[in-house]
Amino acid sequence: MTHILAIDQGTTSTRAFLFDAHMSIVARAQQEFAQHYPESGWVEHDPNDLWTSTLATCRNALAQAGVIAASIAGIGITNQRETTLVWDRVSGEPIYNAIVWQDRRTAEYCRQLRDAGHEALVRSTTGLLLDPYFSGTKLHWLLTHVAGARARAARGELLFGTVDTYLIWKLTGGAVHATDATNAARTLLYDIHKGAWSEAMCNLLDIPMQMLPQVQDCAADFGRTQAQWFGQEIRILGVAGDQQAATIGQACFAPGMMKSTYGTGCFALLNTGDTPVVSNHRLLTTIAYQLDGKPTYALEGSIFMAGAVVQWLRDGLKIIGAAPETQALAQAADPTQSVVLVPAFTGLGAPYWNPDCRGAVFGLNRNSGPAEMARAALESVGFQTRDLLEAMNADWARAGGGNVLRVDGGMSASDWTMQFLADIIGAAVDRPKVSETTVLGAAWLAGMKAGLYPDAQGFADNWALAQRFVPVMGAQARQQKYAAWKKAVALTLQF
Numbered sequence: 001m002t003h004i005l006a007i008d009q010g011t012t013s014t015r016a017f018l019f020d021a022h023m024s025i026v027a028r029a030q031q032e033f034a035q036h037y038p039e040s041g042w043v044e045h046d047p048n049d050l051w052t053s054t055l056a057t058c059r060n061a062l063a064q065a066g067v068i069a070a071s072i073a074g075i076g077i078t079n080q081r082e083t084t085l086v087w088d089r090v091s092g093e094p095i096y097n098a099i100v101w102q103d104r105r106t107a108e109y110c111r112q113l114r115d116a117g118h119e120a121l122v123r124s125t126t127g128l129l130l131d132p133y134f135s136g137t138k139l140h141w142l143l144t145h146v147a148g149a150r151a152r153a154a155r156g157e158l159l160f161g162t163v164d165t166y167l168i169w170k171l172t173g174g175a176v177h178a179t180d181a182t183n184a185a186r187t188l189l190y191d192i193h194k195g196a197w198s199e200a201m202c203n204l205l206d207i208p209m210q211m212l213p214q215v216q217d218c219a220a221d222f223g224r225t226q227a228q229w230f231g232q233e234i235r236i237l238g239v240a241g242d243q244q245a246a247t248i249g250q251a252c253f254a255p256g257m258m259k260s261t262y263g264t265g266c267f268a269l270l271n272t273g274d275t276p277v278v279s280n281h282r283l284l285t286t287i288a289y290q291l292d293g294k295p296t297y298a299l300e301g302s303i304f305m306a307g308a309v310v311q312w313l314r315d316g317l318k319i320i321g322a323a324p325e326t327q328a329l330a331q332a333a334d335p336t337q338s339v340v341l342v343p344a345f346t347g348l349g350a351p352y353w354n355p356d357c358r359g360a361v362f363g364l365n366r367n368s369g370p371a372e373m374a375r376a377a378l379e380s381v382g383f384q385t386r387d388l389l390e391a392m393n394a395d396w397a398r399a400g401g402g403n404v405l406r407v408d409g410g411m412s413a414s415d416w417t418m419q420f421l422a423d424i425i426g427a428a429v430d431r432p433k434v435s436e437t438t439v440l441g442a443a444w445l446a447g448m449k450a451g452l453y454p455d456a457q458g459f460a461d462n463w464a465l466a467q468r469f470v471p472v473m474g475a476q477a478r479q480q481k482y483a484a485w486k487k488a489v490a491l492t493l494q495f
Helices: 047-065 107-115 119-126 135-145 149-154 163-171 199-205 242-249 307-315 325-332 370-395 415-425 437-450 456-461 475-494
Strands: 003-009 013-019 025-032 072-079 085-088 158-161 178-180 214-216 236-241 258-262 266-273 284-291 294-303 340-342 360-362 404-408 428-432 465-469
Touching: 003 047, 003 163, 003 437, 013 047, 013 437, 025 047, 047 163, 072 163, 072 242, 072 437, 085 135, 085 163, 107 119, 107 135, 119 199, 135 149, 135 199, 149 158, 158 163, 163 178, 163 236, 178 236, 236 242, 236 437, 242 258, 242 266, 242 284, 242 294, 242 437, 258 370, 258 437, 266 284, 266 370, 294 370, 307 370, 325 370, 325 415, 340 370, 340 475, 360 475, 370 415, 370 475, 404 415, 415 428, 415 465, 415 475, 437 456
Parallel strands: 003 072, 072 236, 178 214, 258 404, 404 428
Antiparallel strands: 003 013, 013 025, 085 158, 258 266, 266 294, 284 294, 340 360, 428 465
């Protein structure tokens, strides 16, 4: 067995990668699927799309490389987190579409819980906030609004899972109902200190505990795929939510190391070791990974709109045809203009956590055009990242990891964006040689568990730098630009 199959089930597409014994990618496949927006602020996926795209891309990757299932030592899975599914325990039929992490339909319910004084329990138990982002209130909505769902759940007829759990269940033919600690930690239902589902949180949200999957380490035995899918059974040996998988893929194994992933959203994680640091700046306390029964904790800041802002330029404003065009536009923008875009299209994430505010643009004049909008869109990602890093530094004295931020994700390929990021945070930004860090993390978990790949130290020793971006902007210009951003955010929050 000389290969690892890694699944990256994301928000807009599913990808499958085949890795060889040296952790090199030998084949890859990708399939996009539909996004459903039944109401303003609602985002859904058809569960069948998640499953069929997973199966198709895995088969495609194997076919490309001419590799058979007998050569696969294990499967690693990484997934869009917090997205919520409920299905029939026997038939596997979902009771409703998957409610996506971006969905804001439970904002009012979260507000009611906060007003009733429950956020202290939520923070102390789960490390999270009462926000529609997380799975628990989405699950409550499903049980409340789908006819007969709560009664069926109480009778033990329904199962809950995040996307990893659903895929494991489908791949194993319903034999395994399990998740890993990183995904469990994003549900609002998991006690990150005790390492178990929280009865108090389930009672608060009125969730029957028999719906919940078994929680395992990130590298563990998650069962075997049915032979019908790939011609032979394959072991599932690694699972981690996408941002935690990227943290692993970036080899951020030492306390103080930070990574930031720029995909649809942006997610920065700071390894805090065996210490679950309580944030006083509305960051999340979460599990970075769990190996050999021992959790490693992190502070996390979540930005809802990063690459999605570029998608808006393309699909909403139609000022670009493809994402790479933004770099040339930003470079051509009028340097005398100070256009600021606050991309609060689905509210603002950390450290503001306001689900109700909406996007705004400041500083427009008659000469403002596509170039200035493109520059403002890319700069917004840097500004939001600085918001997160400032909060992390305020929460934990050991933050910084030598004043270096490791980056990955689609937007990290833009030299202009990464240079601005280094300028606005006033720190070095390191882009690795292996850009597919999320799927690499999932592959390493499975390969390490299978005995094919080295341990954490050996993996970290193989991390390689492709390019380092260092700040060149003067301190005064940096502070002026960031002050303009903070003012724009304050005005947006008031609207």
